[in-house]
Amino acid sequence: MEAASSSSQCSYSYEEYNETADWLMTQTEKRPKVAIICGSGLGGLAELLDDKIIFPYKDIPRFPTSTVQGHAGQLVFGKLQGCECVCMQGRFHFYEGYNIHTVTYPVRVFFLLGVEILIVTNAAGGLKDSYSVGDIMLIKDHINMPGFAGQNPLCGHNEKRFGERFPCMSDAYDRELRVLARQAAEEQGCDSFLQEGVYCMLAGPTYETIAECRALQKLGADAVGMSTVPEVVVARHCGLRVLGLSLITNKVVTDYDSTERANHKEVLRTTEKRAKDLQRLVRHLISKL
Numbered sequence: 001m002e003a004a005s006s007s008s009q010c011s012y013s014y015e016e017y018n019e020t021a022d023w024l025m026t027q028t029e030k031r032p033k034v035a036i037i038c039g040s041g042l043g044g045l046a047e048l049l050d051d052k053i054i055f056p057y058k059d060i061p062r063f064p065t066s067t068v069q070g071h072a073g074q075l076v077f078g079k080l081q082g083c084e085c086v087c088m089q090g091r092f093h094f095y096e097g098y099n100i101h102t103v104t105y106p107v108r109v110f111f112l113l114g115v116e117i118l119i120v121t122n123a124a125g126g127l128k129d130s131y132s133v134g135d136i137m138l139i140k141d142h143i144n145m146p147g148f149a150g151q152n153p154l155c156g157h158n159e160k161r162f163g164e165r166f167p168c169m170s171d172a173y174d175r176e177l178r179v180l181a182r183q184a185a186e187e188q189g190c191d192s193f194l195q196e197g198v199y200c201m202l203a204g205p206t207y208e209t210i211a212e213c214r215a216l217q218k219l220g221a222d223a224v225g226m227s228t229v230p231e232v233v234v235a236r237h238c239g240l241r242v243l244g245l246s247l248i249t250n251k252v253v254t255d256y257d258s259t260e261r262a263n264h265k266e267v268l269r270t271t272e273k274r275a276k277d278l279q280r281l282v283r284h285l286i287s288k289l
């Protein structure tokens with residue numbers, strides 16, 4: 001009883017999402033069809049937009065604000081290859097202390113703005129042996145580890161205007177969009193480092209232990225990170241089509257004799273190197289929608 005009431009207290013009413021969306025619609029005439037959530041170090045994607053209109057999160061009514069380093073914290077509206085898009089430059093992570101409803105707040109705002117496709121990007125650790133640092137993994141499925149532990153953004157009252165109580169997740173990552181992404185990769189010469197696999201979300205902020213990495217591999221996860229899954233769950237609930245891309249920024253340690261240690265600097269360095277390729281891929285993909 002107590003758990004149920006506390007989780008509904010932390011969630012938002014339809015009117016709150018509506019207020020944010022309405023405000024944005026009075027500030028701009030742009031009506032994006034595609035929303036892009038830029039992962040750590042991947043905010044450069046937003047710079048590619050033409051006719052940009054920028055809203056710092058702190059200026060948007062009811063919008064959460066971002067605290068993590070390397071995240072600008074703004075919504076960027078504009079055109080990519082002639083397609084109206086909105087980019088989140090800086091996302092909200094559960095490990096920053098936001099509750100899971102806050103992490104996913106923007107997704108429902110996008111839905112109310114009329115967005116139909118959500119593209120999510122992230123930096124992830126490679127679990128699969130055949131993956132290399134710098135690979136781009138097309139997400140074909142996920143394991144919602146925080147969800148196993150009761151942290152699912154759909155817990156609490158179900159708002160029917162967003163979606164049904166028990167949404168299907170077996171088709172979370174749109175098959176057609178994945179086909180287009182593979183085509184785009186081929187045409188952009190990215191196919192030699194394009195992978196397709198299962199993303200597992202952990203809450204973070206600790207990186208994984210060796211035993212945890214081994215367990216995740218056995219569970220069928222190919223990459224591990226600290227984001228994306230809550231946003232995808234909420235997007236699927238309200239019927240958005242989803243495409244997910246993970247940049248493999250490091251290989252997880254699974255060997256007790258290894259002296260390697262996971263570190264955020266390495267992640268940022270790899271991201272910097274490959275970010276351009278990922279941007280190119282997304283831009284080309286959007287021209288195919």
Ligand SMILES: *[C@@H]1O[C@H](CO)[C@@H](O)[C@H](O)[C@H]1NC(C)=O
Pocket residue numbers: 018019021022025112113
């Ligand atoms: C917000 O709610 C009002 C009143 O129901 C409605 O007219 C408006 O279209 C809604 N805005 C959005 C963006 O859904």
